[in-house]
Amino acid sequence: MKKFSIFAALILVLQLVLPVSLSASAEDSSEVLNYLALGDSLAAGTNEKGEIGLGYADYIAQSFSIGEEPINYNKGFAFPGYTTVNVLNDIENNVTKPIYNLDGQSTKTATIQQAIKEAHLITLSVGANDMLKNVTRTEAGGFSYDAAGVLQTIQQVSTNYKKIFDSIYALNPEVDIIVMGLYNPFLYLQDSTVQEQLNTLVTTINNSIKTVVEENEGIFSDVSSLIAENAKAFLSNSNNIHLNEAGYDAVAALMIEDYFADILGDLEDEFTEIVIEEAPFTDIKNHWGKDYIDVAYSYGIMKGNEDGTFKPNVNVTRAQAVSVIVRAFELEATNAAPFKDISQYSQDTQNEIAAAYEAGLIRENDGYFNPKGQITRAQLALMLMRLSNSFVGEEYIPESIAPFKDIVNFDRETQVAITFLYDIGVVDGTSATTFSPKDNLTRAQLAKILVLAMSEE
Template structure:
């Protein structure tokens, strides 16, 4: 029975090899289960038989483009891949003409795609073209292992290859200026020929690759050198002396060279995916963007200097380190792990050195709320901006104010309703949860089922929220009906708002330095930091 099964397997594999279909299967980005921060890309391969995937036996299968697509998919980077526009025997002239004529090809799914449409959608484009231009001037006798060519004609052709490739890339960028283009340098296709010929072959190869590499001087263009890697083990990578195409092993090596260049040059993870905000001389806050994932549960594993510090739930996107030393460089990273144990690859990482006497923010020195802002930051109530500022005079929306209050008081949602308001469903789940926590604790009420999250929170509304917090822990009988109203501009407000502002002023949570309160003005980040800090101080007495 075992022998029969083994024979069936061998038969299937032999059939696969015979018809030129590789057993390699690359998984699309949609099937990837590992959490990921990467930005998915559309990959288009252009060029000749190396791009199409002709092997050393003359069969079309998986070339370097397929292996590269597979690697892009493994890390969740691949959205789509097409090599329909790569054709065996193509020259640079053929590639250029196809782009200009906007040729149509049919995908494996039976969908017709035009070349310019594919280029327009692509983030990554690879090009392998130029060898066939030059080989048209070469005569090879595989049996005698000899080679004949017209050196002058080849030199002119090499120069034309450089011009054609530059025009190809110019046309590509006129269609899609943001596409990253990776151009392949060629290897020696005749390493089995006489040693006497090899120096001249090397000279011609260097000339061709130099012409190709000149395109890397153009924006978003990168040259991928392959000659040395293939030459190191040409008997394995070019096993058929009568065929200039690579073996699967050779294509894998070439794909790795492309992948290394992509990792080096392509913004796989958003540049602002992980940020650091200094809090004090020995503390900082690490923040990161949410991961994308297919599962239902994700945790963030936070590391410092390769040591795991904590695991956090998916709704938490920051962590504060408070035991750091000044003038010491630390490395931090965040890895996302889903419910099945699949770990993000790549992960987010950043290094940072806390310098001596570095100001907390560049725009709060001497500000009237400087002390309150520092206190709010240290308590994790507020974050600064990545440019090193706090922007104390910026306004807060009602949604932002709800999140700040809930975070400051560590309030939980007491409601059994999924959503009490009709206009907050477009917000992140964490923000919706904060608004519902503020609502269920009686701090905000909304109007006719609407919260109006994008409206600026006013100074009067902020005071009312603060007073509702106090009402739950303070005996309001301590404030008699004869409570003085210290401000002259509260006449048009309801009794609860007037009482709230007056009581907070009496407690010192609102200052009475001026005769007016400006209740209709938008509350600033500085106003909010001051009121919340003073409110927490009062509650802790």
């Protein structure tokens, strides 16, 4: 899955299950989301009055904003009247234009190729102006169009879309691209024959664009039905083909819905690719944690011993816990860890400890990690909450602390971490009012917590 998709998926899941604090600014987060809108007047936000206002791109940007600061967003390369040829030419010529974001047009400029390179998400709406050159309004209020010209234009638009995707991916192969489909802008016309012709034309061009988009791993959002069903509400000026703000807002919501549906489909595919098999350990047959151990074993995040046992009730050391978490969440290190007491471990284990340190799961304590020390339930909670904060780029702040009497004397971060796991259903208390934060963690308990945490991710 692409970089922005992973980040967006985490935002989606955490918005659904966590009261995530939005107090930190996007600039303070570990990952600032870069969103670039390309295309014609719809991307620029031309409204029913013919003025540049809030378009679908602006509403998408607002949806992905973090706290008081918006994401890095630019619709400055979107321009009324643009065709697929114009978009291609801009990319090929690497044009420079003023940045246009939620605050309006900036005095700062950007080149389109650099903007594409830095983007995590690109939206595109273009093709309508290519088609309009083949459509003529008759004096009687009807329409006529050059059938041969329409067919040729559809083919050319498809070819240009492929070139646009190729040009974007050449600059940034990891970017996500969402394409807004065309809609019938003349729904107020009463002539059923004309409507049938227009709808056929829109469907034909949409199908052609959709094929190219999906063949190139993009997301196509078909907005035509949405707008047709709400024509009076969204196309409020019969003398203008553009949507009003309500229409753009609805289009943005549908595009985001289609995007997250695609992300969740990818996540489901990734999880279903692994077949859960029964772990071959001789000492877990009647153990309460067998199902969790089977999953952890199938995912390759926990292993057994050379004698064929798993030892589910054995306490977990800090080094072992870190290694399992790093494997479960595929963390990687770029530098060595600054700890003096891990040199006796294998290079793989040292790399795993370094990855955990870089991700902020563990912290330096006068240069020591204490790898052989047994990890407690509270310490694991801290590691997993820090991992989530690192992924999301936001500090988790709960609405209230979990109802455990035996955590009140712990520092605030530890209380919040335990609450974090409690709120998302990853851990329960040892009773209704106790968490037993100082209890050592067993291998079976670690398997359960990580399997549940991975399912929440």
